[in-house]
Amino acid sequence: MILEAFMPDFSGFSSPGWAALLSGPRERTAANYAKLHEGDNRPLDRDDYLKIIDEVGDPARQCAEIAKSFCDIFGIHLAIKLGIPHGLRFSRYEAESDRIVALVPLFTVRNILDRCEEKRHRSLDGIVPAEFEPLWQLAPESGGLSEAASRCLARLDRATLCTVLRAFANPGVEKKAIAGIAARRAELAFSNSIDWEKFRAAAAQRRREKYPRGNSLN
Numbered sequence: 001m002i003l004e005a006f007m008p009d010f011s012g013f014s015s016p017g018w019a020a021l022l023s024g025p026r027e028r029t030a031a032n033y034a035k036l037h038e039g040d041n042r043p044l045d046r047d048d049y050l051k052i053i054d055e056v057g058d059p060a061r062q063c064a065e066i067a068k069s070f071c072d073i074f075g076i077h078l079a080i081k082l083g084i085p086h087g088l089r090f091s092r093y094e095a096e097s098d099r100i101v102a103l104v105p106l107f108t109v110r111n112i113l114d115r116c117e118e119k120r121h122r123s124l125d126g127i128v129p130a131e132f133e134p135l136w137q138l139a140p141e142s143g144g145l146s147e148a149a150s151r152c153l154a155r156l157d158r159a160t161l162c163t164v165l166r167a168f169a170n171p172g173v174e175k176k177a178i179a180g181i182a183a184r185r186a187e188l189a190f191s192n193s194i195d196w197e198k199f200r201a202a203a204a205q206r207r208r209e210k211y212p213r214g215n216s217l218n
Contacts, residue, residue, distance in 0.1 A: 001105070001106040002103050002104070002105055002106070003103070003104050003105075003106060003109065003153075003156055003161060004091065004101055004102070004103060004104070004158050004161070005088070005101070005102050005103075005104045005158050005161030005162050005164075005165055006099045006100065006101060006102075006158045006159060006161070006162040007067075007070065007071060007074065007099070007100035007101070007102050007162065007165070008074075008162045008163070008165050008166035008169055009074070009166060009169055009171075009173050009174040010067075010070060010099070010100050010174065011174065012098035012099070013063055013066075013098055014098055017174075017175070017178045018066070018178065020182075021066055021178065021181055021182055021186040021189075022059070022062060022063070022066070022186075022190075024182070024186065025186055025187050025189075025190035025191075026050070026053055026057075026190060027050075029049070029053065029190065030046045030047075030049035030050045030053060031046050031049075033049045034046040034048070034049055042207045042210065042211045044203060044206055044207060044210065048203075048206050048210070049203075051206075052199060052202045052203055052206060053194065053199070055198075055202050056194060056195050056198040056199045056202055057193050057194050057195075058193045058194075058195070059193065060093075060095065061189075061192065061193040062189050062190055062192075062193035063093050063095065064092065064093045065185070065188070065189035065192060065193070066181060066185065066186060066189045067090065067092075067093040067100045068090040069177075069180075069181045069185045069189070070100065070174075070177050070181065071088065071089065071090035071100060071102050072090070073173070073176075073177045073180060073181075074088070074102075074165075074169070074173060074177070075087055075088050075089065077169065077170065077173055078108075078165070078168070078169070081168055081170075082111065082112065082115060082168055084108055084111055084112075086105070087104070087105070087108040087111075088102045088103065088104045088105075088108060088165070089102065089103050090102060090103075091103045101158065102165075104161055104165065106135065109135070109156065109161065109164055110132075110135055110136060112164055112165070112167055112168065113129040113132055113135075113164065114129070115167075115168065116129045116167055117129055117130075119168070121167040121168050122166055122167050122168070122169065122171070124163060124164070124167055125163050127160065127163055127164065131152070132152045132155075132156075134146060134148035134149040134151075134152050135149060135152050135153070137149060
């Protein structure tokens, strides 16, 4: 059984650290193109390229790729710390709420709740692992759910599972993830979000608009 959870320790793309992963590659690309072509007969400046990027880019795809990278990093962290391989995987980024949604096997949830009885962990914000014991009676081949198990599953909404996943997460996982993604993945996510054929066509169109026929530079 697979459940949905909000990713813990993700402060959102509106926060400075994550926002920089989106804006940084955009700013650098515009500056680099302007520098590369400053000697052209009809050069475009940084602001021109920024406008072109905004025209042909797909911000939703850029956000989704970076969100997936964070989910992957968190999943590796969980696997190393608790020995839970394939503990979660990326589902989607919800722009409306600025939240990442992950898919979490019920096995992972039960494993984490078990560990909460044995090890020190971050606050569960009122969640009592023992109250979810009916979930341990669920079997893959089971044809139905007991009333108690159904009630437990109903309580495991995305926000609750976010708290469960957070229990054994290192408090510094977000900061480390941002640094790791900035090293390479942020640039790749930006590049993949641009339709480069449309970028070239838009640049050509912008040159025609900026240097109309009859202009001495044309």
